[in-house]
Amino acid sequence: MKILTRDYMPCWYELSWQGKAKPSAIILRVHKDFIAKQEIIPETAPIIEYFKKEFELKTFCGDFKGNFGFESAFKKQDDCNNFSVFCIELPLVKKQETKICSLCSGSGKDFTGDNCFSCGGSGKENVIDWHDAFAVSVSLTVFFQISYYIEIETSAKTPQLLTVETITERGMHGGSLHGIYSVPLVKWLSAIRGNVAEMVTAMTEAYDYMFGLDSLGGYDFRASVDYDNGWLNVTCPGNACGLNPSSNSTMRDGRGYEFSCHNTDSPMQQLTLLAGLAALHDKALKEIGIDPKTLVH
Numbered sequence: 001m002k003i004l005t006r007d008y009m010p011c012w013y014e015l016s017w018q019g020k021a022k023p024s025a026i027i028l029r030v031h032k033d034f035i036a037k038q039e040i041i042p043e044t045a046p047i048i049e050y051f052k053k054e055f056e057l058k059t060f061c062g063d064f065k066g067n068f069g070f071e072s073a074f075k076k077q078d079d080c081n082n083f084s085v086f087c088i089e090l091p092l093v094k095k096q097e098t099k100i101c102s103l104c105s106g107s108g109k110d111f112t113g114d115n116c117f118s119c120g121g122s123g124k125e126n127v128i129d130w131h132d133a134f135a136v137s138v139s140l141t142v143f144f145q146i147s148y149y150i151e152i153e154t155s156a157k158t159p160q161l162l163t164v165e166t167i168t169e170r171g172m173h174g175g176s177l178h179g180i181y182s183v184p185l186v187k188w189l190s191a192i193r194g195n196v197a198e199m200v201t202a203m204t205e206a207y208d209y210m211f212g213l214d215s216l217g218g219y220d221f222r223a224s225v226d227y228d229n230g231w232l233n234v235t236c237p238g239n240a241c242g243l244n245p246s247s248n249s250t251m252r253d254g255r256g257y258e259f260s261c262h263n264t265d266s267p268m269q270q271l272t273l274l275a276g277l278a279a280l281h282d283k284a285l286k287e288i289g290i291d292p293k294t295l296v297h
């Protein structure tokens with residue numbers, strides 16, 4: 001059996017980032033050879049029933065022919081050659097109501113003239129709603145679980161660049177994720193080194209879209225490849241929340257490595273880091289010599 005940290009494996013899924021110009025979204029492309037081997041996940045599967053109850057979700061579709069996931073979180077787009085394409089719109093976690101903000105009485109300002117702490121300057125009441133974030137996160141958790149290891153080889157001409165596995169739970173570490181950077185991705189990472197601006201931009205856009213940046217204070221977003229060893233370290237707002245090489249990883253020439261996360265407590269942090277990985281995927285495909293926009297698989 002081939003493993004991604006050691007072997008070249010043809011692509012079975014790709015992540016891509018759709019930034020601010022359209023609704024912020026992660027684009028997932030799934031190869032048809034992978035889909036052909038998948039059995040439809042029934043709505044009555046115990047894990048699906050568990051997730052539905054736990055996160056108060058109404059619908060689930062486990063068939064890649066149409067919208068996939070809970071509450072149709074993966075929206076089916078036109079196919080791209082041998083890939084089925086899904087648009088995973090990020091959730092609005094902070095929603096604006098029509099009601100006047102009770103803290104600033106609608107002025108949008110506090111007594112010093114700064115933006116109101118509660119409404120961020122809009123003058124309208126904000127509501128924090130996690131429902132859609134959990135629906136997206138748990139749909140990704142189901143997809144990543146069935147696609148983490150595969151036993152078939154697809155006919156794709158491009159390599160699998162990375163794989164991810166996520167969990168979705170309420171509370172501490174409830175948005176955790178880990179995964180593998182493949183041999184070709186690590187080879188490319190080792191050559192670029194330094195800041196990965198595209199990841200920082202995508203994570204900032206994702207967080208801003210879901211929650212707004214007003215509340216962040218001094219927190220920031222970082223993504224850089226270590227000058228000494230070629231390892232990728234990523235940070236997003238939270239209590240030292242980010243992605244780093246796993247503690248059991250070793251950097252060896254010609255190998256990929258595993259990464260894991262630190263203190264990823266919410267689905268919003270999880271989706272922010274995934275947006276960063278999707279942007280990394282775009283940059284890598286392009287710079288390895290395959291432009292995702294013009295790609296013929």
Ligand SMILES: [Zn+2]
Pocket residue numbers: 101102103104105106107108109116117118119120121122123124
């Ligand atoms: Zn206010």
